[in-house]
Amino acid sequence: MLEIRDVNKHYGTAHVLTDVSFDVEPGRMTGFVGGNGAGKTTTMRIILGVLSSDSGTVALDGAALTPEDRRRFGYMPEERGLYPKMKVEEQLVYLARLHGLSSTAAKRNAGDLLEQLGLGERAGSTVESLSLGNQQRAQIAAALVHDPEVLILDEPFSGLDPLAVDVVVGVLKDRALAGAPVLFSSHQLDIVERLCDDLVIIANGSIRANGSREALRASHSTLRYELISSGDAGWLRSVPGVHVVDFDGSYALFDVDSESTAQAVLRDAIGRGDVATFAPRHPSLAQIFREVIR
Amino acid sequence: MSTSTRLSAPSFAQSTWLVAEREITMRLRSRVFLISTGILLLLVLASILIGGFTAQNSSDDKTPVAVVGTAAQSIGDPASLDVTEAASVEEATELVRDGTVDAAIVPDSSTPLGIGILADTDVPASLVSQLSVSPPVTLLDESAPNPFITYLVSLGFGIVFFMSAMTFGSTIAQNVVEEKQTRVIEILMSAIPVQALLAGKVLGNSILAFGQIAVTAALSIIGLTILGQTDLLTGLGMPIVWFVVFFAIGFVLLASLFAATASMVSRQEDISSTTTPVTMLVMLPYFAVVFFNDNPAVLTVMSYVPFSAPVGMPVRLFLGTAAWWEPLVSLAILLVTTAASIWLGSRIYENSLLKMGARVKWREALNK
Numbered sequence: 254m255l256e257i258r259d260v261n262k263h264y265g266t267a268h269v270l271t272d273v274s275f276d277v278e279p280g281r282m283t284g285f286v287g288g289n290g291a292g293k294t295t296t297m298r299i300i301l302g303v304l305s306s307d308s309g310t311v312a313l314d315g316a317a318l319t320p321e322d323r324r325r326f327g328y329m330p331e332e333r334g335l336y337p338k339m340k341v342e343e344q345l346v347y348l349a350r351l352h353g354l355s356s357t358a359a360k361r362n363a364g365d366l367l368e369q370l371g372l373g374e375r376a377g378s379t380v381e382s383l384s385l386g387n388q389q390r391a392q393i394a395a396a397l398v399h400d401p402e403v404l405i406l407d408e409p410f411s412g413l414d415p416l417a418v419d420v421v422v423g424v425l426k427d428r429a430l431a432g433a434p435v436l437f438s439s440h441q442l443d444i445v446e447r448l449c450d451d452l453v454i455i456a457n458g459s460i461r462a463n464g465s466r467e468a469l470r471a472s473h474s475t476l477r478y479e480l481i482s483s484g485d486a487g488w489l490r491s492v493p494g495v496h497v498v499d500f501d502g503s504y505a506l507f508d509v510d511s512e513s514t515a516q517a518v519l520r521d522a523i524g525r526g527d528v529a530t531f532a533p534r535h536p537s538l539a540q541i542f543r544e545v546i547r
Numbered sequence: 548m549s550t551s552t553r554l555s556a557p558s559f560a561q562s563t564w565l566v567a568e569r570e571i572t573m574r575l576r577s578r579v580f581l582i583s584t585g586i587l588l589l590l591v592l593a594s595i596l597i598g599g600f601t602a603q604n605s606s607d608d609k610t611p612v613a614v615v616g617t618a619a620q621s622i623g624d625p626a627s628l629d630v631t632e633a634a635s636v637e638e639a640t641e642l643v644r645d646g647t648v649d650a651a652i653v654p655d656s657s658t659p660l661g662i663g664i665l666a667d668t669d670v671p672a673s674l675v676s677q678l679s680v681s682p683p684v685t686l687l688d689e690s691a692p693n694p695f696i697t698y699l700v701s702l703g704f705g706i707v708f709f710m711s712a713m714t715f716g717s718t719i720a721q722n723v724v725e726e727k728q729t730r731v732i733e734i735l736m737s738a739i740p741v742q743a744l745l746a747g748k749v750l751g752n753s754i755l756a757f758g759q760i761a762v763t764a765a766l767s768i769i770g771l772t773i774l775g776q777t778d779l780l781t782g783l784g785m786p787i788v789w790f791v792v793f794f795a796i797g798f799v800l801l802a803s804l805f806a807a808t809a810s811m812v813s814r815q816e817d818i819s820s821t822t823t824p825v826t827m828l829v830m831l832p833y834f835a836v837v838f839f840n841d842n843p844a845v846l847t848v849m850s851y852v853p854f855s856a857p858v859g860m861p862v863r864l865f866l867g868t869a870a871w872w873e874p875l876v877s878l879a880i881l882l883v884t885t886a887a888s889i890w891l892g893s894r895i896y897e898n899s900l901l902k903m904g905a906r907v908k909w910r911e912a913l914n915k
Binding site: 298301302303304320323324326328330332333334335336337338339347348350351352353395396 | 557562565566569573725726728729730731732733734735736737738739740901903
């Protein structure tokens with residue numbers, strides 16, 4: 254488990270991180286969400302040791318991180334970049350070797366990864382000759398080529414088309430299933446919602462919410478239900494303890510004052526006709542996000 | 548995640564070597580580099596050939612001599628000489644000094660022949676051989692080698708130093724900025740220590756520069772041997788060896804400064820705004836040696852100032868004006884300066900790498 258504890262960082266008089274603490278658990282995808290300038294990139298750079306923090310610790314399985322540990326991290330920086338004039342495969346082999354792989358292992362990994370990401374045919378092309386989407390794939394390959402034990406990815410999906418997103422998601426899930434802690438940031442909340450097991454929300458340099466996706470949803474859900482029935486749902490308006498939020502013929506979205514009111518409404522609805530849908534309505538990640546950063 | 552592929556993390560030396568290896572292979576693949584190296588080698592070859600032919604041709608031409616009074620009678624074959632009549636020994640001496648004539652044949656009652664020869668810096672072999680019996684030769688300036696050759700040798704050291712240092716120095720500067728501009732620097736920093744990155748860059752380019760210098764030196768020695776300039780070769784051998792030694796260390800000094808100053812900017816277009824002072828330091832020995840190769844005081848100072856020592860000291864060694872211990876002292880000064888500049892350079896480099904956008908201020912670059 255990767256543990257970030259009480260990390261502080263300031264530039265000049267501006268505090269960019271204040272007592273940042275969260276965990277990234279092995280085998281789970283942790284989404285790191287926050288607005289522009291919230292402190293995501295700074296936090297990731299501190300985890301990687303590229304930046305130093307003013308105070309606080311980053312530990313892996315209970316022991317403070319050393320540069321040796323960090324070599325086994327895979328890092329995709331927010332600012333993309335590889336050597337433009339170097340061939341893709343050659344570049345991956347170089348980066349893998351800098352991380353400590355033997356020349357043979359580096360070549361094997363680079364080849365496998367390029368195939369997996371659909372870049373096999375471009376292995377001998379220079380990076381500058383690739384399309385933007387392919388450059389992005391090469392960048393992801395660069396973060397994975399040394400078989401990292403921990404993945405820290407800053408906006409891995411920006412600039413990818415939906416198909417490429419699926420490919421990358423597949424590759425990242427494989428790594429998580431193999432037991433690696435994976436931390437990734439993204440602006441695309443729908444992708445994060447679909448992909449992450451755990452969620453960390455940061456705003457103005459401090460952590461606003463953090464935990465499993467389900468737990469967060471549950472803790473932010475109101476007693477809101479959705480009903481789709483065969484008849485007109487207008488009768489709901491007169492039920493005590495019910496507040497109708499949205500209504501359209503057989504469809505209704507409503508808040509209740511307690512679980513038992515909801516159950517009573519369901520029984521009533523069945524008595525009046527067929528019920529196609531009756532379900533608690535969880536808030537979307539976007540709603541939770543807006544709520545916690547407020 | 549196969550743990551079987553993992554080796555223990557590479558040591559500092561291994562990381563440094565990986566970086567150096569990349570610098571070298573990428574450079575050797577660059578067409579611009581191969582062409583500019585070819586041009587440098589051609590220039591060196593050309594100057595040796597021109598120098599060599601000039602030296603040989605001078606013996607075929609008529610030798611200009613000044614003759615005083617009756618001494619003219621001792622010339623065996625006047626047709627091979629360009630004779631100028633001089634009224635007195637003093638006047639003849641003056642003509643030799645200002646270079647109008649190569650030598651003067653003067654009456655000299657102290658010798659059995661009754662004549663003597665005055666020459667400036669060289670024993671005029673062609674003239675002496677034309678006189679049936681060799682008269683004693685008096686050199687007016689015994690210590691100095693032929694000034695034309697001195698000029699050529701100084702210029703040679705100056706040009707080779709200037710071109711190699713500029714070529715590889717600017718390569719380092721460009722590569723540093725390239726890594727910053729393309730942001731690959733963040734991945735590199737997360738993999739290896741910044742010092743290993745800097746050391747690898749300096750090492751890789753120093754090896755290339757050293758290789759280029761060694762080839763140039765070898766070419767000069769071979770060229771001089773083929774031309775049969777063995778006298779010149781005897782005088783130049785040690786200075787060339789010292790030049791290579793001084794260059795090897797002097798370049799590391801410049802390389803660390805180039806890397807450090809380049810790291811302060813984020814775009815190729817801005818490189819010159821911070822590296823100009825270092826470029827000046829590279830040009831200094833070149834211009835100094837061109838203008839002051841006949842000024843012993845300036846040469847002495849040059850041979851001790853770390854930035855100009857790689858040119859100044861070999862020139863002094865060639866002129867024979869440096870004692871045996873002087874290159875050693877100068878080398879020690881150079882080593883200390885280099886160590887200091889590596890320390891300072893790595894500090895600037897480390898502090899500046901992640902600062903994108905505007906040029907990093909000196910105060911920020913130096914403070915932790």
